[in-house]
Amino acid sequence: MAQAPQTLDALAVRTWCGLALRALGRAREDIDAINVYPVADGDTGTNLYLTLESAATAVEAVFAGYGTGSAEPSLADAVRAMAHGALIGARGNSGTILAQLLRGMAQVLADDPPHEREGTGGTGGTAGAGDPDCAAGTDGAGLRRALRRAADSAREAVAHPVEGTVLTVASAAAEAAEGTEGDCGAVARAAYEGARAALAATPGQLTVLRLAGVVDAGGRGLVTVLGALVEAFTGEAVRETLHAAEGAADAHARVAGVPGGAGAGPWARTEAAAQEETRTGAAGSGPAPCADATGTGGPAFEVIYLLEAEDTAVARLRARLDALGDSLVVVGGDGLWNVHVHVDDAGAAVEAGVEAGRPHRIRITHFGLGDVHTGGEQPPRERAQRAVVAVVPGEGLAGLYAEAGATAVLARPGEPPASGELVQAVRRAHAREVVLLPNDAELRHTAAAAAEQARTEGIRVALIPTRSAVQGIAALAVHEPGRRFDEDVVQMTSAAGATRYAEVAVAEHQSWTTAGICQAGDVLGLIDGDVAVIGPDVTATAVTVLDRMLQAGGELVTLVVGDEAPESVADRLEARVRESYLAVDTVVYRGGRQGALLLIGVE
16 A cells, blocks of 8 residues: 555645545435434535535646646645635535635645744744745644634634534544644544544534434534545545444434434434424534524525625625524635525525625525425425426526526536536436536536436436527427427427527637637627627627628527626617517517626527
């Protein structure tokens, strides 16, 4: 066996991310199954996996940037990428907390000046990100500080911390690490063992966990991530037994009505416990309560978004969102934040973000009539026969697609959704058959990977290679759930293929294009993905693009207008169609912050 690294350097970070991602992939379904606080939506394992996937992808991108030469990224490069990737990819309550844990570690490992580290006198001392030798990594002392900062920053990010959650497990890991001397392997193992012990005790701290006979799902996920950290340093996989502490496990299981002994324990969920959970209103894993410690009621919506805002604005946002709902977690910094809250008024939560700065990647999830917030027992929701999942570039289009019955995945230009996010959307659609619309040529392979993954889970998925949201609109317009699946897919594919698409955008820098050289600030008109028009004015360029598209004929023009487009552009284009093209109809939608100023479709 190759000697595993005993210092925390960039390669160790990369190894840790890879091992943690695989471990969460194996444990995902088990973690989802014990998700009972604060909302029993069964997605904690999935959210943790998607968050870690985004972090691992960012780290891999840093290494790819160095190519195959002898140079490698520094520890600071790797941990900052890991933290940023987790921040922009955080999913759900548990994923948001994990992102802040990783950010806390990065703050120590990448930003600590030398004089603030332990042992910096004389010839001793700990290498760190502030040292010239930080590329070589840090030792056990540095890892101890990083784990402490991680636990503290995560707790600070939660509006109302609750014990018996992932916060408790993270604090226990940090405390155990602080009481251990040695290299990174020894510190990581101590943190792991401390976290396991704390996890086993969580049912004694939260009534909903005790009644359900489970440990906290978010804490369970953190134990898995720390187990991967141990393996990254020692090369030895940890054994995560289902009974973190046999005595406590049996005791908590008996309270929940579960027989002790083999197969019992707080990591196993039983039918009796699930029934008791429903009666008491217990809910899924996370660090903040939905109403009270028994979870007997709570808001109807989960709202998550990335936010570009100043620190002072975020402080005001925290206070406003705290008054609107619960389970409030705001993580990040340096102008970019990830906001998570449970509310009854989702619109007010988004408006608060707009007032604070620039929200994007907005995701709103209704907990549904069958979740434990409503009280009373509800039968499992039946799978729909067929659903449509679509990637859309703006909030306005997300609403339009949702009104048409589709499950929308909001994407921001430059930050496309990962395959895992698309898989999660397919699962959320809760259907036997799913039509997937990527609405972007560059997302075709990502969507294909997501479709393949969903098929392994027994879902029939058809991928229609739509290259623009207006092609997706055309496909949705002919969607008929009552038709045979193959026939429906053929009709939707035909409608999308018969729709020519264009967009009007502003050039960010000088570039060679198929229409000539453009300068930064020029208005570009792209038809079917290629630059066809370069002009100084948005409306005039849009008219030219529309004329070129209608030269080949058409019956319907679809306009999707972005927030930054001139107010008059839609009226001018509608007038142009009325005056110059007989028997051609026009429909206009508001796309919100969609990247392009204008999307045009011609059918």
